[in-house]
Amino acid sequence: MRATGLERFDGLADRFLADIEPLKEAGALVVGIYCTFAPVELVRAAGAVPVGLCGKKQAPIPAAERTLPANLCPLIKSSYGYAVTGTCPNFAASDLLVGETTCDGKKKMYEHLSKVKPLHLMHLPAATGAAQDAYWRDEVRRFQEFLEAATGNTITPEALGAEIRIQNEVRRLLARLLSTSAGTCLPISGLDMMLVSEAKSFCADPYAYAATLRDLLAELDALVAAGQSCVGSKARRILLTGCPVGRGSEKVVELVEQSGGVVVAAENCSGVKNFDLLVDETGDPLTAIAKRYLRIPCSVMTPNAGRFALLDRLTREFRPHGVIDLTWQCCHTYNVEAPLVKAHMLETHGLPTLHIETDYSESDTEQLRTRVEAFLELL
Known part of the structure; x- marks a missing residue:
């Protein structure tokens, strides 16, 4: 059984262009974002509209490989392929781009991308601490200055405070939605939770998005109270970790849920990492924003203890039967962490981990199906 409120999210990303049309006519700029390290609060406080541009489909990749290895x-x-083929309407609608120095591949890709559209690059430190906090705050301030110059608008503390509050509210609502799957009755599948979370990157109005989340939450709570689950009682509960997934790159999540499992939580930057941490609403807003974003436990951080702490918390809350660690091919930072994750989950929680390395194509789908089915049977 699927909650009827999910129908409102099915086409939310596709309605983004229509939603921003009156805003663009009024002079608002659209800022294309490629990573969760980019502070959306600043973009909105500048009177601009953020939109997610991270490539999640196979189609534009051949065009990208004419330039990229x-x-x-x-x-x-996929991200670069969309840019050079002109096949992503959200990229076409973007007036400015913001990148971040996470992995080496993205850093160098941004050099090519900056020739297509104006791009601001945020230089991300690879660790957390007092010195890194101060450095990153300067980078956030530099991003603020870039946005003010581009939009002609001054980002006031009042505007920034308002954006912090609504983004925190959205994060709380997403966390509350996910928590409905912590019990034995699961009112939402992993695929649908992915859809709802991904829609955060394609909403022109965060207040309207928050209202839609509240409506869905009320329905999910009612389903749980009535004992109505979207999966059978024997479904194996899976904690997904690793690289981000989304529409077009959801094949592993889809295979799990086609094979009798259910993804109860996704510890990745398209899932929990995207809404787990809040911005402190007291004190200097720029400092608070910088501190929140630098604590995202991405695999580019070293050491990356935050990822293991988050996995521990999600394991305690969602009680998975097993873990699937998804790594996109040639994502070296996540690949290097894979054996560490596997050992940690087994030694700390007694949970087996299936590590999958794949790409966006469908060529290995049946091989993956066999591996996923065997893993679920093992559980």
């Missing part, structure tokens, strides 16, 4: 992760190639 084939042995690069599909997320990077």
Whole structure:
């Protein structure tokens, strides 16, 4: 059984262009974002509209490989392929781009991308601490200055505070939605939770998005109270970790749920990492924003203890039967962490982990199906 409120999210990303049309006519700029490290609060406080541009489909990759090496992760190639083929309407609608120095592949891809559209690059430190906090705050301030110059609008503390509050509310609602799957009755599948979370990157109005989340939450709570689950009682509960997924790159999540499992939580930057941490609403807003975003436990951080702490918390809350660690091919930072994750989950929680390395194509789908089915049977 699927909650009827999910129908409102099915076409939310596709309605983005229609939603921003009156805003663009009024002079608002659209800022294309490629990573969760880019502070959306600043973009909105500048009177601009953020939109997610991270590539999640196979189609534009061949065009990207005319410039980029084939042995690069599909997320990077897909993102660049959309830019050079003109096949992503959200990229076409973007007036400015913001990148971040996470992995080496993305850093170098941004050099090519900056020739297509104006691009601001945020230089991300690879660790957290007092010195890194101060450095990153300067980068956030530099991003603020870029946005003010581009839009002609001053980002006031009042406007920034308002954006912090609504983004925190959205994060709380998404966390509350996910928590409905912590019990034995699961009112939402992993695929649908992915759809709802991904829609955050394609909403022109965060207040309207929050209202839609509240409506869905009320329905999910009612389903749980009535004992109505979207999966059978024998479904194996899976904690997904690793690289981000979305529409077009959801094949592993789809295979899990076609094979009798259910993804109860996704610890990745398209899932929990995207809404787990809140911005402190007291004190200097720029400092609070910088601190929140630098604590995202991405695999580019070293050491990356935050990822293991988050996995521990999700394991305690959602009680998975097993873990699937998804790595896109040639994503070296996540690949290096894979054996560490596997050992940690087994030694700390007694949970087996299936590590899958794949790309966006469908060529290995049946091989993956066999591996996923065998893993679920093992559980």
